[in-house]
Amino acid sequence: MMPAQDEDPGFLASHQGREATSWLPWIAAAVVIILGLVFLIVAGGRSHPDATANSTGMAAPDPYAEKLSISGLQMSEATSFSGAKVTYIDGQLANTGDKTLTAITVQVGFHSDVGQFAQRVALPLSFIRTRQPYVDTEPVSAAPIEPGQTRDFRLIFDTVPPDWNLQFPEIRVISVRAK
Numbered sequence: 001m002m003p004a005q006d007e008d009p010g011f012l013a014s015h016q017g018r019e020a021t022s023w024l025p026w027i028a029a030a031v032v033i034i035l036g037l038v039f040l041i042v043a044g045g046r047s048h049p050d051a052t053a054n055s056t057g058m059a060a061p062d063p064y065a066e067k068l069s070i071s072g073l074q075m076s077e078a079t080s081f082s083g084a085k086v087t088y089i090d091g092q093l094a095n096t097g098d099k100t101l102t103a104i105t106v107q108v109g110f111h112s113d114v115g116q117f118a119q120r121v122a123l124p125l126s127f128i129r130t131r132q133p134y135v136d137t138e139p140v141s142a143a144p145i146e147p148g149q150t151r152d153f154r155l156i157f158d159t160v161p162p163d164w165n166l167q168f169p170e171i172r173v174i175s176v177r178a179k
Helices: 010-021 025-047 049-053 061-065
Strands: 068-078 085-095 100-113 119-122 126-130 135-139 150-157 171-179
Touching: 061 068, 061 171, 068 171, 085 100, 100 150, 135 150
Parallel strands: none
Antiparallel strands: 068 085, 085 150, 100 119, 100 171, 126 135, 126 150
């Protein structure tokens, strides 16, 4: 004999009641995820002004950079006592402006074989103080560059990207501090 439907709703009836309330956390989680995605899309659309002004991927140049001339670039490499390879970029910097500079930061962009940046590095420019018995550098603040002066500089890289195309990297003056 089968029990009547009115007698005991049994296991299925209590399970179906809980099933309806278990969807609420899933709906709340979906709403939170959708709102998060909308926020990321809106916030991602507002890029930094320097990034949109410069399509090369390099930082925007300092306004005083147009009064600085970089020339005579030479690259070399050496092996340290520990066996590590060090890459150097030497050159001359001419200050054709009207300010005495106490700090200069450059960004160096190494390109890959496919034309994209393999590495971008921002570092302070160092002037060459002596060449004998070895090349010794000093920060710009130790010997500020005055208007009309040309000074030798050296950039030192402990590592370069493995996919670098071995061409001269792009060098850009991105920050200048003056007296």
